[in-house]
Amino acid sequence: MRQPVNGGVNDFAIKLANVNGTGSASANSLLMQAVFRMGIPVSGKNLFPSNIQGLPTWYEIRVNKDGHTARALDYDLMVAMNAQTYERDVHEVRSGGFLLYDSSWPLDPSLLRGDVTLLGVPLARMCNEAFGNPRERILLKNIAYAGSLVAALNIDMGIVEDLLAEKFAGKKKLIDANRHALDLGYGYAKKHFECPLPFHLEKMDANSDKILIDGNTAAALGCLYAGATVAAWYPITPATSVMDAFKSLCEKYRRDPVTGKNNYLIIQAEDELAAMGMVIGAMWNGARAFTSTAGPGISLMNELLGLAYYAEVPVVLIDVQRVGPSTGMPTRTQQGDLMACAYASHGDTKHILLIPQNPAECFEFAVKAFDIAERFQMPVIMMSDLDIGMNDWVVPRLRWDDAYQPDRGSVLDAAVLEKMAKFQRYFSDDEHNVTPRTLPGVHAKGAFLTRGSGHNKYGVYTEVPDEYQEVVDRLARKHKASAEFVPKPEIWRREGARLGIVTLGGCGPAVTEAVEILAAQGIEADYMRVRAFPFDASVQAFLYDHDFSYIVEQNRDAQLRSLLTLETCVPKDRLRSILVYGGFPLSAKHVVDRIVEDVQR
Numbered sequence: 001m002r003q004p005v006n007g008g009v010n011d012f013a014i015k016l017a018n019v020n021g022t023g024s025a026s027a028n029s030l031l032m033q034a035v036f037r038m039g040i041p042v043s044g045k046n047l048f049p050s051n052i053q054g055l056p057t058w059y060e061i062r063v064n065k066d067g068h069t070a071r072a073l074d075y076d077l078m079v080a081m082n083a084q085t086y087e088r089d090v091h092e093v094r095s096g097g098f099l100l101y102d103s104s105w106p107l108d109p110s111l112l113r114g115d116v117t118l119l120g121v122p123l124a125r126m127c128n129e130a131f132g133n134p135r136e137r138i139l140l141k142n143i144a145y146a147g148s149l150v151a152a153l154n155i156d157m158g159i160v161e162d163l164l165a166e167k168f169a170g171k172k173k174l175i176d177a178n179r180h181a182l183d184l185g186y187g188y189a190k191k192h193f194e195c196p197l198p199f200h201l202e203k204m205d206a207n208s209d210k211i212l213i214d215g216n217t218a219a220a221l222g223c224l225y226a227g228a229t230v231a232a233w234y235p236i237t238p239a240t241s242v243m244d245a246f247k248s249l250c251e252k253y254r255r256d257p258v259t260g261k262n263n264y265l266i267i268q269a270e271d272e273l274a275a276m277g278m279v280i281g282a283m284w285n286g287a288r289a290f291t292s293t294a295g296p297g298i299s300l301m302n303e304l305l306g307l308a309y310y311a312e313v314p315v316v317l318i319d320v321q322r323v324g325p326s327t328g329m330p331t332r333t334q335q336g337d338l339m340a341c342a343y344a345s346h347g348d349t350k351h352i353l354l355i356p357q358n359p360a361e362c363f364e365f366a367v368k369a370f371d372i373a374e375r376f377q378m379p380v381i382m383m384s385d386l387d388i389g390m391n392d393w394v395v396p397r398l399r400w401d402d403a404y405q406p407d408r409g410s411v412l413d414a415a416v417l418e419k420m421a422k423f424q425r426y427f428s429d430d431e432h433n434v435t436p437r438t439l440p441g442v443h444a445k446g447a448f449l450t451r452g453s454g455h456n457k458y459g460v461y462t463e464v465p466d467e468y469q470e471v472v473d474r475l476a477r478k479h480k481a482s483a484e485f486v487p488k489p490e491i492w493r494r495e496g497a498r499l500g501i502v503t504l505g506g507c508g509p510a511v512t513e514a515v516e517i518l519a520a521q522g523i524e525a526d527y528m529r530v531r532a533f534p535f536d537a538s539v540q541a542f543l544y545d546h547d548f549s550y551i552v553e554q555n556r557d558a559q560l561r562s563l564l565t566l567e568t569c570v571p572k573d574r575l576r577s578i579l580v581y582g583g584f585p586l587s588a589k590h591v592v593d594r595i596v597e598d599v600q601r
Contacts, residue, residue: 008199010040010065013072014149016079017089018142020049020057024081027142028059029392030163031149035063036212036394037159039204043069043509044392045585050237050330056085065204069394070510071585076199077152079145081123086111098197100148102141119193121148126184131177140181147185154196156203157186209397215388216292218359218398219318220245222366223290224253227406228316230289232267232278234297237330238386239320242292272297276304276315283314284450286439288370288406290316295324295337298344305379306345307452309475312426312435314373314380314409318366321385323583332583333386335505338559341381342533348472350479352380352486353533357508358388360395361531365487371407376434376482378475385554387585388506410436417443424448425459426471433478479534486532489539494519497526499595500542500549502575504530504560507586511552514591521592523599525550533563540568543575552578552591 018024025046032044043062049055062072074094080086080101086108093099095115101107103120112118123144127137150157160182168174189195220242223231233243247266254264265282269275275291282289293301298319308315321337323329344351352372354365365382373380410430417423417438425448429435435457438446448459456467457474490508492515503511508529515527528542528549543549543564551561558577565572576598580590 008076009202010063010204012076012199013060013062013074014077014079014153015075015089015092016059016061016081016145017085018057018059018081019084020051020055022142023139024057024059024142026139026167027146028061030143030160030167031146031155032061032392033163033212034150034155034159035061035201036207037163038156038201039207040201041065041067041069041204041206041394043071043394045071045387046391047584048331056082063201065206067206068509068513068588070513071587073587073589077149077197079149081142081145090116098152100145100152102145119148119152119189121145121185121188121192123185126188127181130180130184136177140177143178143181144185147182147187148189149185150182151186151189151195152193152197152200154200154202207394210394211397212392212394213359213398214241214390214392215356215359215362215384216241216320216390217245218395219292219362219366219382219384219389220249221398222363223316223318223370224249225363225400225404226288226367226370228288228290228370229254229264230279230282230287231265231291232269232275232282232289233291233293234269234272234275236272236294236297238322238390239292239294239297239318241390242318242320272300273304276301276308276317279315279317280304280308280313283316283373284440286411288316288374290318290370292318292320294320294322294330295340296327298337298340302345305351306347306349308379309345309349309351310347310472311450311452312377312437312475313450314370314377316366316369316373317379317381318369319381319383320389321383323581329583331386333506333585334554334581334583335383335385335507336555336557336559336581337383338504338553338555338563339557341383342563344379344381348476350476350534352376352378352479352482353383354380354486355383355504355531355533356388357490357505357529357531358395359393360398362388363398367404368487372482372485375407375409375485376432376478377409377437378478378482383505385506391585410434412436412438412442412446414443414446417445420445424457425450426455426457426474427459429474429478432481432484433474483532483534483536486534486536488536489531489542490527490529491538491542492527494524494526497524497546499523500526500528500546501552501591501595502528502530502542502549502560502564503552507552507554510586510588511591513588514595517588517592518595521596523595525595530560533567535564535567539564540570543568543570546574548574548576550576550578550591550595552580552586554581554586555579556581
């Protein structure tokens with residue numbers, strides 16, 4: 001699907017196979033950042049285990065001058081640093097590709113392939129001779145293979161040196177040791193191999209207005225810019241770094257420069273249920289508050305999500321999805337929480353979902369989440385995932401409008417309350433079926449009892465069927481009305497398209513690449529990426545515009561397809577599933593192979 005292995009200037013994929021806990025992440029990140037600073041479109045996928053150390057870990061780097069950054073499934077170069085996975089790693093190298101390995105020990109003859117060129121570098125031997133500390137030898141062996149790749153791929157050494165200087169600023173001993181290890185690998189490759197390889201890097205200017213950032217950091221930044229001052233959470237992979245980033249940002253930007261006092265509150269709760277309760281309390285009091293979690297946390301938060309929905313308290317929740325069910329695979333990615341979040345809690349509940357594609361949208365949608373939650377006085381859940389949240393993505397530089405004003409929704413102030421004969425919490429809804437609320441302490445007339453039990457439109461307890469139904473019917477209309485305010489789907493039309501392809505979230509880059517590959521093979525397809533729930537009217541219109549549409553998602557049970565079936569009038573037999581749910585990010589090949597197979601039947 002990509003160009004032949006020997007013609008890939010700024011168009012190739014490499015995979016680095018390591019052992020978790022050996023410090024390889026630093027070397028791999030160094031390479032990824034260097035390619036980015038050379039101005040070349042690049043993506044990095046960290047495929048790591050959930051244990052602390054010992055198990056296999058992989059890092060994939062894809063370079064593509066045209067900007068396609070979805071995961072590749074075959075590799076021009078494999079760096080094999082884990083003997084446990086040699087057989088698998090060798091198998092994944094493309095015909096005509098290269099295998100770089102530690103030649104301090106001989107490679108098992110059974111692993112040799114006649115169509116793969118071996119690049120043996122005695123990494124362990126060189127590092128054992130150059131460094132005395134055993135732990136240092138292990139860590140710097142990774143920097144040594146990075147040095148060999150700098151030579152083999154024509155990576156700008158000056159950029160790599162700058163990155164080392166930035167990482168270890170003020171620590172001359174570390175800089176010198178890393179530079180020495182880098183030179184060992186670089187010098188050996190230059191002396192023993194034909195460098196650069198047929199596929200290699202040449203500087204471009206494709207990243208001049210772009211940044212390298214992960215989704216969890218971008219989401220935390222969006223919460224900061226939205227005005228969030230309170231956060232409650234319980235640690236969970238892969239969402240913990242959302243709160244780590246928010247804490248770091250608050251320490252820098254939410255501290256009074258005169259008094260030194262914190263203008264924020266971050267609480268690590270005893271569990272996810274408690275964290276959600278704290279967020280509800282903070283937003284009920286008028287603060288902008290949020291929590292972050294993953295699938296198991298969503299399960300625990302269900303009861304209080306129902307309270308927020310029924311009592312009409314704004315809530316912002318960031319769900320960084322991982323593989324389930326139960327504990328599942330904590331460090332693998334999936335889109336398995338869609339149905340759980342759309343209808344979270346018992347009884348009749350529906351929540352607003354925002355579904356970003358990349359870190360740039362994590363930043364944008366985090367701000368929208370607070371505005372929509374307060375305007376509609378209900379939970380808003382941003383559906384990220386591990387691939388988006390924990391991997392670095394190249395995205396357009398984040399933009400901010402300094403004229404931004406938070407949308408606090410319908411909140412009555414003291415002057416309005418003073419003129420009222422009586423305030424009734426769930427009475428007098430507006431055109432979007434939202435009733436005005438008050439904040440504690442603003443005015444005595446604004447006091448009310450927040451109820452999670454049956455209540456009528458006046459906020460009074462009731463078990464009268466008609467009164468109960470009147471309230472929950474308005475909640476359903478309110479949820480439907482929010483479709484006007486959530487992000488609209490991204491839709492691409494192609495002339496002569498015979499079918500539709502629908503996806504969501506981080507699958508977007510793979511599907512858009514697949515659309516181009518299919519077109520080159522004479523199969524035209526229109527594309528739609530759903531970005532929110534409830535669905536905008538254009539979602540149903542797109543589905544009706546095609547005889548059938550492929551719904552591409554990362555879960556076993558076709559949750560997006562199910563939601564489209566439940567929430568639109570489109571017949572189920574017009575929606576065909578493409579499901580990839582093993583825990584690794586989607587590749588265009590997954591989509592292309594399935595559609596080509598169907599078309600050729």
